[in-house]
Amino acid sequence: MITVKNYIKPDTLEAAYELNQKRANRIIGGMMWLRMGKGNILTAIDLSGLLSGEITETDTDFHIGSMCTLRQLETHPGLAKSFGSVWKECTRHIVGVQFRNGATVGGSIFGRYGFSDILTAFLVFDTKVKLYKKGIIPLSEFITMDRDRDILEEIIVAKDGRRAVYLSERRSQTDFPVLTCAASCYEGIVLVSIGARPMRATVTETTLDEMEHIADAFDYGSNMRGSREYRKHLAEVLLCRAKKALEEGNV
């Protein structure tokens, strides 16, 4: 259980950033995961008035505000038109509609959680994150960085026309995934991302021919949901299915 001593909606991002430098303070996104934690929060920093909760489309990119909910990601017609069913597929298994109406994309991406479905999916696109202090950096670089107290403003996904496939395995519906897998193919280059290993998702580059054998490129671990060996086997199976889907254009 968490306790909150103060609640503040800052007027500017600079004020929010300054507040967030104090370790006892926390930025609240959707509060779905934070709610389940323990500890005392001196000041809860609510960015809902400062950061966008919208998905906007330009000629070249989609800009996904960090306060945008997982449900918006799931149902956005523009994203579906440009990228197919991957966004629906990577969100629809997450708890329930009420949960997804609260959980934010920014919270999932900035948290870089090991169980994250959507981090796995975003990694196979040309995705960048816009941080308040560090500016715009590729998501693949962001996930390797140490955690700091910057503020994620938005996620930018290039509209390059690539299609992707997303697959996951769960022990029961709406549970955390045992393994997540996403793959995209663009100009002959295949990006494969495996998450919930049970570590943070990472991405690697391959080709359609080599894709089935790329499972070895990832590390796996054991937890109550599955052993290292089981996860590696699952990765091989999901990669075969992903390859088939990409080859058949079934994305």
Added chain:
Amino acid sequence: MEVQFELNGKPVCTEIEPGAVLFDILRSLGCYSVKCGCETTNCGLCTVWVDGTPRLSCSILAARAAGCKITTLEGVQEEAARFGAYLAAEGAEQCGYCSPGFIMNVLAMERELCTDGKTPNREEIREYLAGNLCRCTGYAGQLRAVEKYLRERRG
């Protein structure tokens, strides 16, 4: 701190602790239909509408509800009773503890998915209602009730 919002169509102004969650405030304001089940954002018992969207009131700071329109089962009694009759007819509830959250989500689903004469199929219904756990019924009766309700409401 003070927070103002609209609760079931009526303006509310109440004093809250900064860390209070909406669920507790709604109960303190007499909305006893809002139940606490898991406190881990999984069960859907505490479902209310925030600006017309179904949300888990156990995971929203009450301070964030400022300026929002909050709707609980008490605010949609007629619709709830109409759908509740289908649940009863199908024997789809036993202890009834999950019913308020379940009904709120079914009504939200009806508003969101039943547009332009469309009716969701069984798979879509299951998916929408996946966040409402019931430990008594096994969901079969509830699904029958939802399907009949939507079918008959749409002629």
